[in-house]
Amino acid sequence: MKAAVVVFPGSNRERDMAHALRLVSGREPAMVWHGERDLPAGTDLVVLPGGFSYGDYLRCGAIAAHAPIMEAVRIHARKGGLVMGVCNGFQILCEAELLPGILLRNASVKFLCRDVHLKIERSDTPFTRGYNAGQVIRVPVAHGEGNYFASEGTIGRLEAEGRVLFRYTDAEGKRDPKWNVNGATNAIAGVLNEKLNVLGLMPHPENHVENAVGCTDGRGLFAGLVAHFAQAA
């Protein structure tokens, strides 16, 4: 799997992401500066990592969505290539309209860093084939603006088309407002685009890939992607 991690000014989880990709795929990802206009040739997966691109000023992800590299990301997605935005990366994908909706301020209004439980809604996507549908994993969140919001119509479509991939639940996979860490509509933690090749998610699977620091529940995502490309090859 050839992964490219896009680095914006203010990105700060790009090292965490690169570490997880390296650890699970055994291959060093390319780090791509936001000012570039092209992705490295042969890129399979583009990752927009977490952080505070442009200081999160104006709206999270709003300024980064217009970065020069985003045109290449758009083209990659249009051609069916995989794109994954985590946390700030998710916010950027929404602002760039590669994903519907927007991430509002957490309902608590505070930044929150804690482990959450995520229910994997389906396993038949390249991002989740390392998991079983209905499986619950534990991964951390670290954000102030992760409260997913979209018009009623959009939410209805996302649900109907099975494009909600991750949801905040309790440890048993049950939905409960207490576990909806940021107040997201329908406890949505991650969504797909129509073609199911662009994913945005708020939590950080890249921070749970080693037992020594947390746990390994996040590995499945990366392992699934590796398997996906191995099969495709």
Add this chain to the structure above:
Amino acid sequence: MKARVTVTLKNGVLDPQGKAIEGALKSLGVAGIASVRQGKVFDIELEGGDAARAETTLREAAEKLLANTVIENFRVEMTPAGAPAEPAAS
């Protein structure tokens, strides 16, 4: 030339910050507040003196960047010449 772009949340869009402020005002003992919604203003200085062109520029800026029209509305106002750059210290 100076202008102000005001960006506010559309009706129906959740405003956690506004809600929190509402609650905080109540517990601070400020009485009589029914609801609060928070928005943004951008005070912009423009080069050149063509007001019509400036307005076009600003609408472009707002549409492209300053507002996310999925959830926000915006309004552009040119500041009359001689008006203070910021509200008087209140």
Add this chain to the structure above:
Amino acid sequence: MKARVTVTLKNGVLDPQGKAIEGALKSLGVAGIASVRQGKVFDIELEGGDAARAETTLREAAEKLLANTVIENFRVEMTPAGAPAEPAAS
């Protein structure tokens, strides 16, 4: 009754947001922007109909919470009855 409290940074206080937005507009090719400073607006609904009292309440709210007068100025405006709650969708 409705009102708007506008909070802006005092002159000379650093506005990293404004600076970043300025840069972004430039690189988006929006021409003619000399500077941007960002502020906040609070659209507030008040209980009761006494405008004078409402204004006192709002000034209190602004001083206690909405603005930090060390770095910010604020201005309170009552919205004339019948005016739209939000700027018309632009």
Add this chain to the structure above:
Amino acid sequence: MSAEPYSVIPNEPKITPELVAEHGLKPEEYQRILELIGREPTITELGIFSAMWNEYCSYKSSKIHLRTLPTAGPQVIQGPGENAGVIAIGDGLAVVFKMESHNHPSYIEPYQGAATGVGGILRDVFTMGARPIACLNALSFGDPKHPKTRHLVSGVVAGVGGYGNSFGVPTVGGSVRFHSRYDGNNLVNAMAVGLAETDKIFYAAASGVGMPIVYLGSKTGRDGIHGASMASAEFGEDSESKRPTVQVGDPFAEKLLLEACLEIMAKDCVIAIQDMGAAGLTCSAVEMGAKGDLGVVLDLDKVPTREAGMTAYEMMLSESQERMLMVLKPEKEKEAEDIFRKWGLDFAIVGETTPDKRFVVRHQGVEMVNLPIKELGDEAPVYDRPHTASPKQPVIDATMIEAPLPHADALEKLMSSPDLASKRWVWEQYDHLILGNTVQRPGGDAAVVRVKEGPKGLALTTDVTPRYCEADPFEGGKQAVAETWRNLCAVGAKPMALTDNLNFGNPERPEIMGQLVGCIQGIAAACKALEFPVVSGNVSLYNETNGRAILPTPTIGGVGLLDDFAMSASIAFKAADEMIILLGETRGWLGQSLYLREVCGREEGAPPPVDLMAERRAGDFVRGLIGQQFVTAVHDISDGGLVVAVAEMALAGNIGARLYGAPAFLTEHGFWFGEDQARYVVTIKPEQSHEFAERAKAAGVPIRRIGVTHGNALTLPGERPILLDALREKHEGWLPAYMGAAAS
């Protein structure tokens, strides 16, 4: 620089006694300036003197006492005197760390004050060539009932998080306390820890004549002019209305500055580098020159400014954030500039080094400053201020104290009291996981972060018990270091070195000066006995309002080293039916205990004495046990005493405990709640009890079996069981409930 003719120094406006006083300079200090330069200073020069001779920069009240602190050790690469301390941890790696206060600014504008405090300390660390890997913060607030406290907590915590989260460094530990003596003077002490290679450390001392001096980072505005002086003046009734411009932080700019600085350092462009902190351009330029025995010429026309019409005075004293000054290798100019441009930062050559040891500043064709550079720092006044020792407090006899509540009720009360209640509400607002190396998250004794990919790990903690320091500065100073040491040992780390942040009231009052002197003596004694040197620190004085000082608060930040991070111990009970053992001697010391304060409503008595040799024996013993995986859980005993420690272990592991009775020769409440020092609680597998006892005997550490892990409740002999779920609700609930009462 070029030899253009500059006109002579103007002496406008005239320096009047009022102007001198406004600059915080005493008449005799001004006299000293006149003698030093042989003429009347310009206003800019006066501003420079006031900044350099101010308490914050010159340490004039504390200097002679700070000199007594042990600062050496085989691990020390750089002790106090640079931007941060540096220690070696093997494998060619060094840890760079320091703590600093931002107390007054955080009272005036809690969010920005705290944020810029974090920004400042991060800059100190990466200026030396280290990549920051962790932050900690020690916060002291006023009485929870004081009307301003909630607002301050909310703003400070948001500010600490806002800066660190965006910058991208995990905030892994700290402390939060409340006491009415911090009403009007809250404390924000921020610590940053970075990692560097031992042979790539950068220092402030310039070298070479005619070297370009480069200004890096954000532009200069009129932020925080007089900020440094403000930090040294007592607050009065009207201080809130006379507020100077506070600095606003831009963590985004700082993150770019970090990356750009590390990049030019890696490309070998840098001769010397210094961040602009208190008194900005003045302090940094003077220090670079003075440390390198060189003069400096600055041309202010080249300084990137944010506002039009800034005067030399304003530029020299501005405290705009996210700026650096660097002496550049001349042949690397283009390369360095390109790097800064790539990161979108200002880069301007604003001066050069000269051979004549003068500090010269020019602006718009006029020489505004021409001062002897060495004397600016070296000749700053140093005071041996009169000090009186605090009166000794009586030792409180536990048998004379009645237990007003059943112990179970007392425990619940303590666990939900402001100082002991969980601080989760705080640290969940901090990204404590970013960078992916956090092995032990907040909530334990010390945080543990992995060093690169391991196997080494660093243990980090901040500690002090101000009420002990108030009652007995010497014992309190000792205790602060001892507790830091203990928290590091409790996770299995070898304590390596510490940084201190000495927060006190007005040193011109002999009783306050006495607290400062006493605490420093106590710290020095403990550092010596524990071989735990001080490598950096910061002093914050004049923390008082209307003559009422804060509790003496010498915060200690400790760094420990683990050979294998995976072997670190945690406080959580691991399994049922394990043996719970108390290590160390218990005398049932209730004087100055939280039990006495929270349960009996009395704040009095002598604090527990610290036997440093016992501390050392116990710490070394525990560390050894952890290294051999002989213990399953470890917690040190501090605030609240033995049963609070046990309760924290039970909550962390969600496993209860059945406790045995107190020894007959002690009062029960003294045994359960006394705050005797040099103690730990550990759990072991029952089958190891015999060997454990033998080892303890050999190590000279007293032990006592106090109970067994069991069930879902904590049971003290003869009392109702305390269900863990109920206890957790109280322990976790206090702070959110308190803060929830207003979301401000």
